[in-house]
Amino acid sequence: MYAHIIYQVSEGAVTITLNRPQVFNALSSELIKEITQAVETANQDETIRVIVLTGVGDKAFCSGADLKAGLDKGFTSLGDSLRENYNPMIQAIRNAEKPVICRLNGIAAGAGMSLALACDIIIANKEAYMSELFVGIGLMPDAGSLFFLPRIVGVQKAFELCSTGRKVYMEEAVSLGLVNKSVAYEALDAAVDELVAIYKTSATKSIGFMKKVLNQSLNSNLNEVLEQEAVHQDLLGRTHDFVEGVMAFLQKRKAVFKGK
Template sequence: MYENILLEISDGVSTITLNRPQVYNALSTGLIKEITKAVEVSSTDNSVRVIVLTGIGDKAFCSGADLKAGMDEGMASLGDSLRKNYNPMIAAIRNAEKPVICRMNGIAAGAGMSLALACDLIIANKEAYMSELFVGIGLMPDAGSMYFLPRIIGMQKAFELCSTGRKVYMDEALTLGLVTKAVAYENLDETVGELVEYYKTAPTKSIGLMKKVLNQSYSSTIAEILEQEAENQYILGKTHDFAEGVMAFLQKRKPNFKGK
């Protein structure tokens, strides 16, 4: 079914692994479409409680667009490529009403950095770096970086990283808030696993609606957000997990959330 990724769905977890090690997991049209499909499949699978996005090996999470493949395919319009391929991929991640964890196993550059930033949490290999390297070929960051960066690190720092394309190593990335945690590669699975174990047993519906409203927070007024909170709290108030959470609180025990 998939030629460019590995997809494993097991025990409430969907793990999507970029599998083009020969080009440092660079984004071809085929890889982009498979990531999008896998995220959409995982989002609608009721057995999935958390999605993990990672790359094969320890060198690169994603090195950005595969320029050679793009030239071979005929880069008639970069704008059309974004609209048809990259933008739906980023939208699928942001619209997934489930937590998406980036296991950033190696470098994340260009659109690969955008792909990482689209995730809800980033656990990174501390030897890796991030780079908005578009300026080096006379382009501007895309695939969502122009949206994510100012919100995470502010306008001036976003401009600096975009206009210089310099490498941001993990000590700085942590300070800036670009990544959630940075650990030694040999500890990456354990650290991601701890988060996965939490989200596997968390109230998935609640977290999904949190993500939905947070996505809209910067473009909404306070009145609009207050109304969205009320509308979505009404929905959550009718869920199994709300009833279970209240009962567990009263009985002084750990809740058994079902994600429903």
């Protein structure tokens, strides 16, 4: 079904693995389309409650755009490429109603950094680094970096990272809030699995609405967010998981959520 990713489903979770190790998982148009399709497929699958995005090996999560592939095909419009390929991929991740965990196995550079930042949580190999290296080829960050970065680190720090393209290693990335946690590569799977275990047994509808309103809150005022909280809380109050959660609380037992 897929030529450039590995799509693995396991007990309520799916792992989408970028599989172009020969080019450090660089983003070709074909790979981008497969990532987008895989995320949308997982989001529509009611049996899937958490999505993990990663790359093969321990060297690179994603090294950014595959410039050679672009040159071989002949660049036409970089703007059109973003609109047709990159932007739908980022929107698929942000619009997914399920948590998306980035298992940052290695370097995330250029649009690869944007791809990581689009995820909800990042657990990283402590030997990895991130870099907005666009300036090195006379471009500016794209695929959402100029949206995510200032909201995470502030405008001045975002400007520094973008305008220098310097490498941000994981100790600094954690301190800046770019990454949630970094561990030795040998411990990466265990750290990700711990989160997956939480999310695949959690109240999936609740998490989906949290994500939706948090996305909207970035461009909303307080009154608008208060209303969105009221609207979505009303919907959650009619779900199986709300009833189960209340009953479990009253009965002093662990809730058994179904994501419904």
